[in-house]
Amino acid sequence: MAGTRFNVVDARLARPRLPQVLERSRLLDQIRAGLLEFPLTLITAGAGYGKTTLMASAAELYPDSTLWYSLGEEDADLTRFLQHIAAAFQRRNRRHGRGLSALLREGAVDARSATAAAGALLNDFERIREPLILAIDDLHLVSDSTEINQFLESLVENNRSLVHLMLATRTEPPLPLGRLRARRMIFELGSADLAFTSDEMRSLLEEVHHRPVSESDLEFLTRFTEGWVTPIQLALQAGRTLAPQDLPRAMERAMASGATLHDYLAVEILDRQSPEWRRWILESSPFEEIEPDLLRSVLGESDPEGRLRELLRRGLIQAFESDSGIVYRYHTLLRDLFMRRFRAELPEADRQKLHTSAAAWFRRRGDLVAAARQLAFLEDRTALAEFLRAEALTLLDSGQYQALAHWLEQLPPGLLDEDPWLRLRRGDARHYLGDWPGAELDYERAQALFQRQGDTSGEAWTILGLARLWNLRGQSRRAVEEGEAALDKLTDSGDRSSEELEVRLLKVVSGAHYYLGQYADAIRRLDRLEELARGHAERQAVVWNNRAVVHASQGNYPA
Incomplete structure (x- = not known):
């Protein structure tokens, strides 16, 4: 209400006293340079990035020239806001801020006169003959005030x-930042700038907290926190009784529900969102990378670009360039919190529907890894098992051995015992990961199950896996015997759907013949492979390369 007088809260105008902190000369040097070149410095970062500490450290460089105003939610009233600014100037020098103070005494400050109030303060500025800094902290708390934004x-x-x-x-303030940047009137620091570097993190741990840190723990903390300082501080508090080498365990303990870091992130970030925004954030948290089309398809979002822009403004999400354009993602720690609350707050049926829909979307896009990750979130592993049964070979061909082995290990043991195809693919994954004894056990178990079911094709797939192992172990004669028998069975069955299997068997068997010095038999099998390679450039390249090797081994070097 116009003319309303508020008591000035002295604590709001007191610069915070800094505890023992790490001096961040990298950033302070940039701020010093910015003070000389730009009229405005804007520090924008999420909760706990050290904005207040950095700004207070900069103020300590100019203790007699810095005016401080820490905002609270109650300061969203324009009159109250201006009264504190006027008081900050007049407490330093009674001649400063006279114009703004006079305007306030007239009771003429309202939404229509916000610009006039700015003009009065600018006139006051012009009468100041020495450099001053007006530092305003926590501006996001008043960002919903149209009058303050206009001012x-x-x-x-x-x-x-x-x-x-x-x-x-x-959050990014509703100021004309584009114009200010174009006119070189603003110096900016963001979350990426405030994030601690690896060297700064080491100094924080060893010089401030007196905690020696190994290279491996430093790498873990850097990756897990992405340089976000408050989570590191809270984890150190949570792990005071732990040995220095247990810092990763302290970090994980602090993220448990009810622990310091979890509760800090929940109160400072998630609990400040409206119910509608809270649910939307939780529903988007299962996605490691977020794209507008994904949100449109899975969440039914009509304006995904607008949602993402608002999340960027609020500092809750990060944007990155990729081959497909701009993609977005949550900070690792935020996503961890959001996922925990997602599982705790949303009904299982809603979560199942979301994960299933997302998996289908990723599968249509050909991103099988992302699809499998979504299905792995489901408590019922049936959908994951069906997916792996259908797509495991493609995942193997793309080199996803470790991921496939991980997902197969998440399946119930009984399911693996009963399903020879899943056993077979776990054998393949173990083979490529170098666990040959484990692979052999899986192949033999799958072979027995296929034989019991009378599945000739499935049994041939297990022979393929075993033959690869036999070749690697120098048992090529057994690879030839078992492989040739499997090829004969495929030919006798007349099953043309097994062409991919036959191609793979021919590669392995021709190789076994070659290792045994049976060059004519190797060429014979390569001739059959060439018949199947017509129209397949990759297969033809294998045939030509292997045939050249066989001929060269006999001293023949065809042009």
Whole structure:
């Protein structure tokens, strides 16, 4: 209400006292340079990135020239906001801020006169003959105030004085940032700038917290926190009784529900969202990379681009360039929190529907790894098993051995015991990962199950896996015997759907003949492979290469 007077809260104008902190000379040097070149410094980063600490550290460089205002939610009233700014100036020098104070005494400050208030303060600025810094912290707490936004927009766009504005906020403020950047009127630091480097993290641990850290633990903390400092501090508090080498365990303990870090992130970030935004954030958290088409298809979002822009403004998501364009993702720790709350707050039926729909979307796109990750979230592993049964060979061909082995290990043991195809593919994964004894056991178990079912094709697949192992172990004669028998059975069956299997068997058997010095038999099998390779450039390349090797081994070098 116009003319309303508020008591100035002294604590709001007191610069925070810094505990023992790591001096971040890298950033302070940039701020020093920015003070000389730009009228506005904007520090934008999420909760816990050290915005207040950095701005207070910068203020300590100029203790007699810095005015401080820490905002609270109650400061969203324009009159209250301006009264504190006027008080900050007049407490330093009674002649400063007279114009704004006079305007406030007249009771003329309302939504229509926000620009006039900015003009009054700018006139006050012009009468100041020494460099000053007005540092305003937690600007996001008043960002919903149209009047304050109008005031700040007019102030920052027209400031040509010796007074430098320094703003810290969790969300991108509704200021004309594009114009300010184009006119070189703003110096900015964001989350990526405030994130601790590996060297800064080492210094924080060893110099401030007196915790020696190994290279492996430092790499883990850097990757897990992405340089976000408050999670590191809270994890150190949670792990005070742990040995220095247990820092990763302290980090994981701090993220458990009810622990310090989990609760901090929940209160400072998630609990500040509206119910509608909270649910939307939780529903999008299962996606490692977020694209507008994914949100449109899976979540039914009508304006995914608008949603993502707002998340960027709020500092809750990060944007990256990729081959397919811009993709978005949550910070690792935020996604961990969101996923925990997603599992705790959403009904199982809703979660199952979302994961299943997302898996189908990724599968249509050909991203089988992302599809499998979605199905692995389901408590019922049936859908994951069906997916792996159908797509395991493609995953193997694309080199996803470790991922496939991991997903197969998540299946119930009884399912693996009963399903020879899943046993077979786990054998393949183990083979490529170098676990030959484990692979052999899986192949033999799958072979017995296929034989019991009378599945000739399935049994031939197990012979293929075993023959590869036999060749690697120098048992090529057995590979020839078993492989040739399997090829004969495939020929006798007349099953043309087994062409891919026959091609793979021919490669392995021709190789076994070659290792045994049976060059004519190797060429014979390569001739059959060439028949199946017509129209397949990759298969033809294998035939030509292997035939050249066989001929060269006999001293023949065809042109």
